[in-house]
Amino acid sequence: MSSDLFSLINTYRDVTLIKLQDRTLLVIACDSAGGIGEKEMDAVKVSPYILGRFTSRVSLMEIISINARPISLSITICAEPHPTGDLILNGIMDELREIGLQGISFTISTEKNIKTVQTGLGVTCIGLCKDDNLLLGKVQKGDKIYIAGIPKVGKEVNLNDPAIFDLKALLKLKESKNVKEIIPVGSKGVLGELENFSICNSLKYKFFNPLPIDIKKSAGPSTCAIIFSKDTLKSELEVPLYLIGEIE
The missing domain is CATH 3.30.1330.10 (PurM-like, N-terminal domain)
Structure with a gap:
């Protein structure tokens, strides 16, 4: 070619x-x-x-x-x-x-x-x-930051764990018109992924305290995901869903 x-x-x-x-x-x-x-x-x-x-x-x-x-x-x-x-x-x-x-x-x-x-x-x-x-480059100031699933790695990872994000949850999230972008989280952890996102998109973010998960922990094989949503994210996901911050 x-x-x-x-x-x-x-x-x-x-x-x-x-x-x-x-x-x-x-x-x-x-x-x-x-x-x-x-x-x-x-x-x-x-x-x-x-x-x-x-x-x-x-x-x-x-x-x-x-x-x-x-x-x-x-x-x-x-x-x-x-x-x-x-x-x-x-x-x-x-x-x-x-x-x-x-x-x-x-x-x-x-x-x-x-x-x-x-x-x-x-x-x-x-x-x-x-x-x-492409579901990229659409996040703007004021958008909400959610986490679906809980970071887990190594021996913590089990196939039938209801706290682990999976492909079915991902497909369900994409059905929401409010979802601007979805980032599967790996070994960098939530914080590492957000820092990289911030640099790539020239956007700043802030967290809501207290945080419900360990944002520095490796999420291993994408056991959780970051979701950017235009408004409050209403979902019927079977995995845990947490609002952790917003784009400034």
Whole structure:
């Protein structure tokens, strides 16, 4: 493909956006996990199935949160195809089924030459979005700042924890006309994500005290999200929802 058919326009948060000819954006996000699994040297002992679900969830959230449509996954499994690879893929497929994306295309690579004693996984998600449909750059002075879910990391993360933000909650949030932007929170914590947002958008914010969550704590595999809303956010989310501040 000739280089004049596309141009890199921005890397925003953890998402890269590439502009194509027809005002369509190619959107790319990725996430990785290491030392999490059932192998001898894994620091956090958890089923590879759970690892697959949460690692794929993060990259999917990054794509969906800006209103792009996932079209493909690239799955890099730093472990043998059987049984670890199979269990990871089962988790990823179930995560896709949760939001009706089980037909999405994907590319898979596993380690077939070397015996591994520690689990590693990388998931890249590729999506498409028209530039005028992006859920970015719309936050203004006076908008409210909410947190959906509670920051959790490592051994605190469980699949059926009702306090953890998930893809179903994300899709439900996007139905609200008041929502201006959604930021899945990872290892930077809520404070780190807000500081980065503030710099990128030249906006200031203030917190309402007392804060109901630890804003400095890592949220691991996007166990919570920041939501900017035009007005009071009324939602039927099954995860906790907290008003923590506003844009000044």
